[in-house]
Amino acid sequence: MTETGDTRSATGEAREAPRGGLRLLMRYLPLVAPVLLWAVPCWVLLYGGQHWPFPVTVTGTVLFALGLTGMPLAMARGHGRRQQDRAAIVGDTLLGAVWVLFTWSVLLGVLLRLALTAAGAGDGQDRARTVTWAVLGVTAALLAWGYAEARRVPRVRQLDVPLPRLGAGLDGTRVVLITDTHYGPLDRARWSARVCETVNTLDADLVCHTGDIADGTAARRRAQAAPLGTVRATHGRVYVTGNHEYYSEAQGWVDLMDELGWEPLRNRHVLLERGGDTLVVAGVDDVTAESSGLPGHRAHLAGALQGADPGLPVLLLAHQPTFVDRAAAHGVDLQLSGHTHGGQIWPFHYLVRLDQPALAGLSHHGARTLLYTSRGTGFWGPPFRVFAPSEITLLVLRSPQSPTTP
Template sequence: MTDTSNTRSADGEARTPRPRRLLYRVMRYLPAIAPVLLWAVPYWVLLHTGQRWPLPVTLTGTALFVLGLVVMPVAMARGHGRRQQDRAAVLGDSLLGGSWVLFTWSVLLGVPLRIALALAGVGEGQDRARIVTWAVLGVTAVLLAWGYVEARRVPRVRQVDVRLPRLGAGLEGLRVALITDTHYGPLDRARWSARVCETVNGLDADVVCHTGDIADGTADRRRAQAAPLGTVRASRAKVYVTGNHEYYSEAQGWVDLMDELGWEPLRNRHLLLERGGDTLVVAGVDDVTAQSSGLPGHRADVAAALSGADPDLPVLLLAHQPKFVDRAAAAGVDLQLSGHTHGGQIWPFHHLVRLDQPALAGLSRHGTRTQLYTSRGTGFWGPPFRVFAPSEITLLVLRSPHAA
């Protein structure tokens, strides 16, 4: 696993690694160039590379691409900007997801397929071009339909056994359920939320964790969708930490609502879980974006989270973003639970996520002691599609090397 934590120059100044510097430069110009690329590339591949469509087809296709290019950014701005118009957000997000899939397969399927058909001697130039167009449109339609079903269904439960060398025998088999990135938002998912909570309750978990990004919007606005979280049961504890999206929409309101729903917000603090004569430290930190939000007292502080805890005890840490793991490893944390990445959500966005995070999904090791579990997320953000990145509810079963 490549270490993407900050490095330091000889004079001690923090130096951002080259992949992240490149990412930040790209992200600076992305809002301006991305919509043009997402619509212009498919437009050229599907309509203007040898097909010679009848004029009405060309004019209709051109009008649709231009409409998409104009409507998508306007709808997203109205939906996610100051106005927070849910219908506009749904339209803009759907166009974003659709254009991303169409762009991807115009490039990855369109060009190689045309070369393959030419080498195989299939059809003339125009016939080959039209085969490519219909193939790209067909694959895009299938992936969007499948991706929509994948995004809207109740996630499958993924069970993972995690061996922690410092875990006492009394805690052998401790069951930790993890949900994250529920992203309640413009599409009303109150019924979905209730079914997710029913699934979690069926896991008979000792600890249930939510590692942030509950919703897009304020707690007052998304209360109905979040309300089923109050039905979640755990034999020992229900704990929660903030994600970056809370800091886009009155984070303290979400902290207060989760407290009201019976979840214990672990804001740079910990609790002790005892069973069979052994103890586990369950700690949590605010998201790494908390300090820049300007909210008093909000920041990610692992030292504060572990203050007063016996350093010889095993530590389970909740931190929304996987990239916090460098600090967790330095603090001697045994297992960090995170979300944030969505597993990429719509392939091949995975590769961009990897530029910013040390892990995309699953269990990984960092340093000599620390393990990181990164969930692909329970819900979805923005485009209501998941392509090659299934959502999950995770059941982590902690294993002790000292168990009989």
């Protein structure tokens, strides 16, 4: 983090104290967060004035204690060195469920209790039990709906994107974006095939995948990724790496996508020519690539644009929206990204915005750069999407030189 002028004027000791506090917070957050996630709902549902019969209180407390101990163990076995898919499914599902339970325990535990108190509804025990049943009901409904949202084939989101430097011959170019498919412990080979069938109905000139294909190596998730080889596009299929490739032997994914007929844009570009005009389609490795230690893997925009005519419009694929500052500095016309999942499970999107400049949709950056951030085609980890629907995106590029452009 860059220091501001105010922080520079402070003493070294004053600067060191908050930094030390932040380091301590980040060090102990993985230990404190699971305790809070399970302890807060436990208190709201069982000990907030309900006065349940003793067997109910004991049983509920035991269940919360099992969740608190079982969730991190399952996630460690599922996502750690052993990579056990069944354990990952259990751990991920518990994580998603307790996040929703925690969120609504806090919200309804405060707001509903205040509303009931203000209305003079019942005594303290009645209000506490009403809150309990409301939290459980809302949580169950959201988890059922969120699971269905996560597992369905995404709806197609279509929008026109005006690019001032786009030639008239390229007006109407259809670019389909899929991203963050996250093939993983839950077998989604049939879902993958249906996604690709949907893409093939969109009459795409160019199909892009902006990374995070899977959680796991290409060898383990090959069957789920195989339908990507059936995707059709008039002018090409292009792909860039996401951060999750670098958790799972990224070069294996680059090789598999190449084998499936997709062109990996690893700090390079291709040209899309249509109607006598040309579009530069460039791609960069994910910003985490260099820290992976894999030889030759890094995000290098200058290399991606090397040799391209600077007068031509540029479409850039970069997994993370945060790369847009560099894209804007190089005069990129449109960057396509994923990574955020639109937050995936509300209200996690507030935390995403601390790390990324955009959550979802089209945004402007710098003098001429547009950024489109997809909410993602699949889901990561917990098999739920709550108030953050997945998408397959159809972007129709528009030229100001065409009479069809509004």
